Amino acid sequence: MQSKTTRIVHLLVTLALLSAGAGAVTGCGSERTAGNGVEAPGTDQEPQAKNRARQVADAWDGSEAARQWRQGYYPMADAVQLPEGGLRDKADQRAFTTQNFVLRGALPALLRMDGEVRWKSGASLTLPLMEAREAYERVARGGNEGPRLTVTGRSRAR
Template identity: 65%
Template structure:
C-alpha cells in the first residue's frame, strides 16, 4: 500500500497538469557555477557577430515562427512554484527533487504528503510577457502555502526561420546555455554563458528592436597554454533599454529563442 499511495500521488500531480490544457492566458566536459553573477561587459562586438545578430532579428521579423510564438504559450520561468520560503530541510528538498509525493498515510524515506488539491492561478514570465495562467494548488502537510503547478502545456515549438550560425569563428559567437530569469520589471535578463579555464570569461551583447531582443554570447581573452577541459557556466545579467515585455528573446548563434530550464521544468526541445 505504501508503493500504491506514492504512485497515486505522482499520478495526481501528473494528471492535474495534463487535465487543464484549456484555459486562457491573461496578461500579457563538466559544469560548475561561476559565482553570484556577472554583468555583461561593455566591450565592442566583433563585426561578424554583430552582423549575425542583425540577420537573426531580420529573419524573425514578420515570420510565421514569430506569429506562432506570439500566439502560443511558452513559459520563460519555472512552471512549478514551491511553497513560500522553499523546502523546510534537506529531506523535503530531496522529496521535491525526486517528486516523492504521497497521499496521507506516507511511506518510508523523505516524502511530501499531499492533503488536498484545488484549481487556482499562478503568474510567471512567458513569451507573451508576464501572464496569469490556470494552475493546480497542492496543499502539503506541514506547509502554510501550497505547491503551485501550471495547468497549461506549451504547444509544439515553431520552426525557426533561420538556421544556426556557421560563418562566425568559434569563440567569437557561441550558443547560450539557457535563460535563468527575467527581472520583475523586465529591464534585465539573466542567462547562462559558457567559457573555459584559459580565458577571461564570457560576454553577452544585446541587439534590441521593437519586437526582438537578440543576445550574442562570446568568450573574452582566450589564451594559449595548458588548460583543463572543463566548461565553466557563468550567470550573466544583460540590461535592456526598456522592459522585455512580449518581445522574443533570441540567441544569435542558434537563431532560436533562448531556452528556459528551471529546477522543476524544462523548455520543450527544439530537436
C-alpha cells in the first residue's frame, strides 16, 4: 500500500513541476526583441510611455526649471578640495569626514564679487561668490566632541 501511495505522490509532484515549467515557458512567449538583441516585455504601455517621455522632454525646453538648471553650478564631486597632504592622520580624516571644524580666526567680509567656473572644453560659467562665513557654515556641520580640524583663515582657490 505504501508503494502505491509513494507512486501517487511522485506522480502528483511530477505533474506540479511540469505545470510550473509549462507556465514559465508560456510566460517567455510574451517577450519580444527590442531591436538591440535584448528581450523586452511586450506591453501595450510602451507607446504611452514614449509619448509621455516626449511630452516631458518638450515641456522641459524653455521651462523655468531648465533655465535655472543651465544657470546653476552642480558639482559632480565634493566642492571642498584638500591640498595634497592636507590631512595628517586618521583623526584629521575623521574630522574632515564628519565635518567637525572649529573656527579660530577671522573670516573676511566679501565685497560683491563673481567667480568663474571653467571646464576643460573652454566653456565657463560666472556665478556670484558667497561670503566666507556662509561657506564655512555650509562645510562645518559636525559640532561633535570627536576630533576637529581648526580653520584659521581663508585663501582664494586657484
